[in-house]
Amino acid sequence: xxxxxxxxxxxxxxxxxxxxxxxxxxxxxxxxxxxxxxxxxxxxxxxxxxxxxxxxxxxxxxxxxxxxxxxxxxxxxxxxxxxxxxxxxxxxxxxxxxxxxxxxxxxxxxxxxxxxxxxxxxxxxxxxxxxxxxxxxxxxxxxxxxxxxxxxxxxxxxxxxxxxxxxxxxxxxxxxxxxxxxxxxxxxxxxxxxxxxxxxxxxxxxxxxxxxxxxxxxxxxxxxxxxxxxxxxxxxxxxxxxxxxxxxxxxxxxxxxxxxxxxxxxxxxxxxxxxxxxxxxxxxxxxxxxxxxxxxxxxxxxxxxx
Numbered sequence: 675x676x677x678x679x680x681x682x683x684x685x686x687x688x689x690x691x692x693x694x695x696x697x698x699x700x701x702x703x704x705x706x707x708x709x710x711x712x713x714x715x716x717x718x719x720x721x722x723x724x725x726x727x728x729x730x731x732x733x734x735x736x737x738x739x740x741x742x743x744x745x746x747x748x749x750x751x752x753x754x755x756x757x758x759x760x761x762x763x764x765x766x767x768x769x770x771x772x773x774x775x776x777x778x779x780x781x782x783x784x785x786x787x788x789x790x791x792x793x794x795x796x797x798x799x800x801x802x803x804x805x806x807x808x809x810x811x812x813x814x815x816x817x818x819x820x821x822x823x824x825x826x827x828x829x830x831x832x833x834x835x836x837x838x839x840x841x842x843x844x845x846x847x848x849x850x851x852x853x854x855x856x857x858x859x860x861x862x863x864x865x866x867x868x869x870x871x872x873x874x875x876x877x878x879x880x881x882x883x884x885x886x887x888x889x890x891x892x893x894x895x896x897x898x899x900x901x902x903x904x905x906x907x908x909x910x911x912x913x914x915x916x917x918x919x920x921x922x923x924x925x926x927x928x929x930x931x932x933x934x935x936x937x938x939x940x941x942x943x944x945x946x947x948x949x950x951x952x953x954x955x956x957x958x959x960x961x962x963x964x965x966x967x968x969x970x971x972x973x974x975x976x977x978x979x980x
Contacts, residue, residue, distance in 0.1 A: 748778030
């Protein structure tokens with residue numbers, strides 16, 4: 675498994691200096707990838723969870739392409755309906771090319787109704803828009819001259835160069851746990867990217883449903899690449915209440931063993947606990963990533979310490 679870090683790009687404590695320090699630390703520790711999140715309009719529904727200042731993800735990815743050397747870089751997740759697919763495809767291809775083929779393209783349909791309204795995008799049709807935009811982006815990434823005609827977007831003879839460095843295109847990670855999201859992952863994605871999961875649900879419900887949908891579609895089962903919360907505690911947390919990544923080092927290790935047995939290819943750690951003020955306390959996050967790297971993860975061998 676590869677292990678990565680969710681780079682918190684919002685909140686009162688986030689600064690260019692804190693972003694740089696975090697990236698420098700986690701790459702030095704040996705983490706394999708870093709991802710960041712997306713919002714365009716910080717409307718009240720967004721601000722309640724992810725307040726400003728909020729660093730725009732594609733701008734941040736361009737900076738990460740130069741600020742990192744070995745780590746893959748990506749999005750968890752880009753909300754596809756917010757931007758024209760021509761723009762998204764070009765920005766993402768440029769980032770992949772400038773980083774030497776290190777982009778992980780995480781996508782989702784979004785949730786914030788007020789943000790959709792501010793951008794003039796239909797909240798009700800967001801799933802259908804996301805599916806069509808994914809099809810358009812894949813067309814743009816795999817042709818020098820691309821044409822596409824759909825319900826929400828159409829273009830003809832668009833020169834897409836430079837195309838992405840990865841062939842046929844950067845890995846597409848699809849977020850969400852609903853049936854439409856799982857079908858999207860099967861039809862358009864290379865990986866399924868669920869977040870804030872419980873291991874029992876993933877083993878007994880999420881993955882079986884993903885396999886069932888893949889079988890009905892006659893397509894391969896996407897890779898498993900979850901994002902889990904990282905919250906280390908001194909005493910054990912209630913197993914019935916906690917989600918994956920929470921608790922003592924032993925509990926977190928057991929979660930990672932379980933994810934390894936379920937075939938996870940990548941695991942993304944997220945230290946944001948829904949408290950914007952905590953973004954001011956970077957040392958807590960840095961300490962958790964250091965402890966995990968030194969006591970649980972064997973980052974050089976992409977596995978767990980024995």
